[in-house]
Amino acid sequence: MSGACPASASRAVVEVVDPGPLSTLQDRGRRGWAHLGVPRAGALDRGAAALARRLVGGGPDDAVVETTVGGVVLRPHRAVTLAVTGAVCAVRVGRRAVAHGAPVTVPAGALVMVGPASTGVRSYVAFAGGIAATPVLGSRSTDTLAWVGPPRLAPGDLLPLGPSGPLPEPPPAAVGRPREPVLRLRRGPRADWLDRTGWSRLDGASYAVAADSDRIGLRLTGPRLERRSGELASEGIVLGAVQLPPSGQPVVFLADHPTTGGYPVVAVVEDDDLDACAQLRPGDEVVLRVV
Amino acid sequence: MLIPSGAPHLCAPTRLSNLPADGNSAPGHARWTMTDVEVVDVGTRACLVEVDDAVAAASLAAWVRGAGLAVEEVVPAARTVLLDGVDPAAVRALLPGWSAERAAVPGPLVSVAVRYSGPDLERVAGHWGCTVEEVVELHTSLEFTSTFCGFAPGFAYLAGLPADRAVPRLETPRARVAPGSVALADTWCGVYPTASPGGWLLLGTTDADLWDVGRAEPALLAPGTRVRFEARR
Numbered sequence: 001m002s003g004a005c006p007a008s009a010s011r012a013v014v015e016v017v018d019p020g021p022l023s024t025l026q027d028r029g030r031r032g033w034a035h036l037g038v039p040r041a042g043a044l045d046r047g048a049a050a051l052a053r054r055l056v057g058g059g060p061d062d063a064v065v066e067t068t069v070g071g072v073v074l075r076p077h078r079a080v081t082l083a084v085t086g087a088v089c090a091v092r093v094g095r096r097a098v099a100h101g102a103p104v105t106v107p108a109g110a111l112v113m114v115g116p117a118s119t120g121v122r123s124y125v126a127f128a129g130g131i132a133a134t135p136v137l138g139s140r141s142t143d144t145l146a147w148v149g150p151p152r153l154a155p156g157d158l159l160p161l162g163p164s165g166p167l168p169e170p171p172p173a174a175v176g177r178p179r180e181p182v183l184r185l186r187r188g189p190r191a192d193w194l195d196r197t198g199w200s201r202l203d204g205a206s207y208a209v210a211a212d213s214d215r216i217g218l219r220l221t222g223p224r225l226e227r228r229s230g231e232l233a234s235e236g237i238v239l240g241a242v243q244l245p246p247s248g249q250p251v252v253f254l255a256d257h258p259t260t261g262g263y264p265v266v267a268v269v270e271d272d273d274l275d276a277c278a279q280l281r282p283g284d285e286v287v288l289r290v291v
Numbered sequence: 292m293l294i295p296s297g298a299p300h301l302c303a304p305t306r307l308s309n310l311p312a313d314g315n316s317a318p319g320h321a322r323w324t325m326t327d328v329e330v331v332d333v334g335t336r337a338c339l340v341e342v343d344d345a346v347a348a349a350s351l352a353a354w355v356r357g358a359g360l361a362v363e364e365v366v367p368a369a370r371t372v373l374l375d376g377v378d379p380a381a382v383r384a385l386l387p388g389w390s391a392e393r394a395a396v397p398g399p400l401v402s403v404a405v406r407y408s409g410p411d412l413e414r415v416a417g418h419w420g421c422t423v424e425e426v427v428e429l430h431t432s433l434e435f436t437s438t439f440c441g442f443a444p445g446f447a448y449l450a451g452l453p454a455d456r457a458v459p460r461l462e463t464p465r466a467r468v469a470p471g472s473v474a475l476a477d478t479w480c481g482v483y484p485t486a487s488p489g490g491w492l493l494l495g496t497t498d499a500d501l502w503d504v505g506r507a508e509p510a511l512l513a514p515g516t517r518v519r520f521e522a523r524r
Contacts, residue, residue, distance in 0.1 A: 031363045031364065031376070032363065032364065033444075033509075034364040034366045034373075034375065035352065035364065035365055035366045035367060035439070035440060035513070035514055036440045036444055036445060036509060036510045036513060037440040037441050037442065037443055037444045037445065037446060038444045136504050137504055137509065146443060146444045148444060148504065186334055186335070188333065188334075189331040189332070189333050189339050233368065233369035233370045233371075234368050234369050234439075234441060235339060235368040235369065235370070235371040235373060236339070236364070236366030236367075236368050236371065236372070236373025236375070237373070238333050238334060238336075238337045238373070238375050240334065241333070258441070259366060259440075259441060260366065260368050260439065260441035265333070268333060268334035270334075271334070271335075271336075
């Protein structure tokens with residue numbers, strides 16, 4: 001660890017050297033704009049992002065960097081403290097391997113290499129002081145559906161940091177979260193669009209994560225669910241809604257989902273199981289359980 | 292250009308704060324009773340309230356915003372209002388206090404100037420069995436109501452076209468519709484805030500600033516807003 005004290009540094013910036021396939025800023029997302037068609041966005045793995053913030057003494061609304069599989073390369077221009085959580089990946093500062101899931105103080109000008117992910121999809125990088133990008137409609141989150149909020153990170157971007165206080169006592173050891181890939185479902189508002197056996201067939205069914213899954217939705221492929229034919233008028237959609245298009249292959253709506261949609265929502269995923277959706281890779285199997 | 296009348300940039304809660312205690316009934320709005328409203332749970336923290344149509348949904352959404360309910364999102368749509376981040380039991384307790392008379396307070400009126408030079412004017416005239424001039428005449432004579440947004444931020448579904456003027460969408464959507472395009476589909480009118488693919492029939496274009504995240508009310512045509520179009524050369 002470096003002896004630099006980030007708490008005494010004036011406003012620091014972090015340079016984006018290589019954003020990887022997709023890196024964005026995320027906080028807890030924007031609330032209150034769904035009626036205008038603006039998705040909530042926000043960190044997809046909320047637990048991992050919250051842990052990263054806590055590790056650097058940040059507040060619950062601080063923005064962090066969310067990476068996608070390939071990781072990110074950053075260079076702080078001043079000494080800073082950072083923490084990486086979420087998808088399991090190597091974290092290096094210069095040529096030195098440093099801890100995942102713990103606060104690390106990095107000297108000015110050092111190259112911080114996060115990833116690629118070996119398990120999971122999305123890693124989170126939090127900085128002491130938080131990333132002080134200009135909020136849009138009350139949030140620093142990037143939404144990848146309507147592209148409200150800061151643009152996705154690009155090489156050469158300079159991320160300003162807010163003022164940081166003293167580091168907190170380290171939180172209880174970050175327990176790795178070996179999660180069973182199980183999504184618990186409640187009946188959705190249009191569960192009656194499933195045929196008589198459809199709902200019971202969902203319980204225990206195994207689906208594979210499709211390659212076109214993203215921050216908008218986790219697309220599942222597996223047993224075809226027969227649904228009533230016909231058209232439903234567009235209606236508001238919640239996070240975790242399981243929509244059933246005519247293909248019979250369900251989609252779990254994640255943070256950047258459209259705010260309204262016309263396919264029936266047959267089920268809703270339990271809120272506690274949504275973080276796991278952020279870390280599922282194409283081809284991973286998930287089991288659905290009816291509660 | 293825009294000729295705002297009333298307070299187009301005030302958001303719904305502010306508008307509703309002007310509501311007289313007893314409300315005033317507004318003629319011309321659909322009436323319905325509690326028996327027409329159903330509440331369907333969506334998970335544990337959200338519910339859908341089902342109503343007769345989009346105008347009723349917009350009206351109910353505006354009323355809910357002024358009713359002091361703890362709720363994160365109020366999303367009107369074609370026949371429902373989604374209340375998200377809410378206790379469904381609180382919604383069920385609240386709704387009996389709602390009536391069409393109390394909710395039907397007219398929203399602000401916005402005027403949108405349109406150059407009627409769209410590529411589908413002839414097609415619309417064909418569907419309506421009239422001339423292009425008569426299409427413009429009818430479109431500028433109607434008062435529309437923004438009922439809900441979706442598709443893209445700031446894209447509002449405007450109700451007000453009579454049922455006998457419904458038009459079908461294009462069989463093959465255009466790959467790119469220019470921002471500011473004023474368009475019809477079924478009985479809806481809409482204005483594209485940004486360039487996007489689209490299958491609606493294009494009447495013309497406007498320079499109105501439909502979406503600006505720097506404004507207190509980013510959507511010019513937020514749900515509840517009344518809209519009139521006027522012809523500009």
